[in-house]
Amino acid sequence: MSFFDKDKINSIQKYSYVFLWSQLFPILIYIINGYKNIGNIEVVKNLKAGIRICIIMYLFFILLSFISPKKIYKFVMTSLIIINVTANIFDLFAYINFGTQINSDIFYTMLETNINESKEFLLNYFNMKFLIIIAYLIYILFIAKIKYKLISFIVGILSVIIIVFSFNLEGNDYTRKYVLATLKSSYVKYQNDAKEYKETLKELKNFNLKDQLTDLNKEESIYVMIIGESGSKYHSSLYGYFRETNPNLKKLKEKNELFVFDDVISPHGTTRESLQKVLTLKDSKNNYKFYESPSILDLFKEAGFKTYWISNQESYGSIGNVVAALASKADYIEYTEISALDSRKFKKYDEALLPIFDKILKEKNDRKFIVIHLMGNHIQYKERVPEKFKKFTDMNNNFNEWQKNKIKAVNDYDNSILYVDYIVSEVISKIKKENKKSYVLYFSDHGEEIYDSKDFMGHGQNGINKYIVEIPFMLWISDNYKKDINKISQVSKSLDNKYITEDLPYTLIDLSYIQWENFIPEKSIVNIDFKEKERYHNNIKYDKQ
Structure with a gap:
């Protein structure tokens, strides 16, 4: 049966490992950097949460890949990896520049200001820290090519440690949520805030204060x-x-x-x-x-x-x-x-x-x-x-x-x-x-x-x-x-x-x-x-x- 096709199983193993590290790499940065900045506070909880998220999403990826038809399963896996990597790039960008994972304020900055200011905002933060995102992308491509998982595992851990101790990153905390869940909740909060703003325009009151206020100055001013x-x-x-x-x-x-x-x-x-x-x-x-x-x-x-x-x-x-x-x-x-x-x-x-x-x-x-x-x-x-x-x-x-x-x-x-x-x-x-x-x-x-x-x-x-x-x-x-x-x-x-x-x-x-x-x-x-x-x-x- 195609469900147990050997080539398909081998492909799923390879792709699922890439997917796993596309999530694990940034999570380790958040956790280890938090440890560097504030000590062992919450580190165990963060590790447990990070590992749990990686395992759940890893199993979900494998399951979805297995049940996908043979003709499209590679497309499904590739799409999932691209989505996951893209989301994590946004998350990493926020973390390395602002010391926090993606949140509603980032959406506010990008969407409530005008297009040119958004461009300026982004351009300003394309600095040396952007090398972290490049390193992340290079590592994802690296593990997609290399056959030996032990080598890729060691390289991954060493890369994260080098990044954390080579850059002065402000972040202390880790949200303990899957990145797409964080993106969604942040965007929903931003939308709610935006809705409130529209309502605000309707709520702006005209105050009748003439009886309370008197200009005591009789000169032109x-x-x-x-x-x-x-x-x-x-x-x-x-x-x-x-x-x-x-x-x-x-x-x-x-x-x-x-x-x-x-x-x-x-x-x-x-x-x-x-x-x-x-x-x-x-x-x-x-x-x-x-x-x-x-x-x-x-x-x-x-x-x-x-x-x-x-x-x-x-x-x-x-x-x-x-x-x-x-x-x-x-x-x-x-x-x-x-x-x-x-x-x-x-x-x-x-x-x-x-x-x-x-x-x-x-x-x-x-x-x-x-x-x-x-x-x-x-x-x-x-x-x-x-x-x-x-x-x-x-x-x-x-x-x-x-x-x-x-x-x-x-x-x-x-x-x-x-x-x-x-x-x-x-x-x-x-x-x-x-x-x-x-x-x-x-x-x-x-x-x-x-x-x-x-x-x-x-x-x-x-x-x-x-x-x-x-x-x-x-x-x-x-x-x-x-x-x-x-x-x-x-x-x-x-x-x-x-x-x-x-x-x-x-x-x-x-x-x-x-x-x-x-x-x-x-x-x-x-x-x-x-x-x-x-x-x-x-x-x-x-x-x-």
Whole structure:
């Protein structure tokens, strides 16, 4: 009978061994690397789970191959191996770059942002660690050719050990799930989140707050909030970085025009999660959904301001994003990029926002609140900077070994900081010419690790990393505003306050002379009654007691 055909049995044995190792190879990387990073915690459980998954899928593969007709069984086996290898490549890619196996956040990054940013995201992580994936593919091809299983087994184990101890991989844990199950559950979670977002657009409330808010200022005023992207205070000369990355803002500080706050953190290490709290009354303690509480735009609009949102980030991704939903509350919205399917290779530079800003300033309106959302220091740093701002090209002994080895990326990032310095100073210069009661507040949504403390570049990692947690936060105030001596004096006394940007609405209300019956003075960093509180980043307490 063909069911017991000798050639078929031999083929199944050969293919099933390849299938087994296509799963076992990455599992061993996760388990052994976790052991290297955190010791023997959970190693036995991880090994048991990994072996159990491999055996179950191995037996499933053999069974499916046996019951497949002779004419197509090789096609079935080859297809199963290709699917398994492809899934594991995605999983390995996530693990070696982000210290975690594939999850819904990876799908979010790839599918909710636009096509070009997704490409940039992927290109940025085609680095030396990608050799691990190449080694994985080479090994799969190797065992498909070699006859001696003992040799292939020894080579497999040695390869995994060499990989783990040759690369500084951040991962500590193993999901204990079959890779396709992990992919499915992660995608389902992403879809559920996306569905929730669509519902969010429907749920966004229009708050009637006019009776609660009063603008106490009787002068013409223009208030500007600039939201940076992935800006590191540790690469800013205003905060002591050895390179002069803030020459323009430094001059303003020396003239006592710029107030630089020293101890401000972000609530999360990703834009979406961070700005949900920064732009609304949602915080680490309450249970609000971000659309259930008023946003900064709601507060200013109801206080009688015309509100503006101009952005060099996407207006929506393939599904959309939370920030765009919040931005939709503004009276006037303009994006430099109209569509998620924009065919430009890379995004426009942030200076594309300046003509839009000029147009807004020319509008006849006594009260303006303007939000400028920069692309800032977003990953693929070199693409954020025009050629004339690519000043840093050298090596410096102040760098650690990781930074010296990745000097091109560090230089690109520092040049992006220099360029943001230019953009912020240009906005300030334009506001200064208006000669009105004004301020310009700049801060970043979160920080960025640039090989400062580990062999990693980026953000969004779980846990606590001061380079991602702590952010630049600075305030420029116009000459007309400075006439309020008491207010300026209080701002000057506030620069060392420990603050988290989830309380930003209260600071903005305070700075803008808006009286609000629900105002909490201890949440405004510039208020005389400000009180420091426990700060949480990624829902983990940050400040040491």
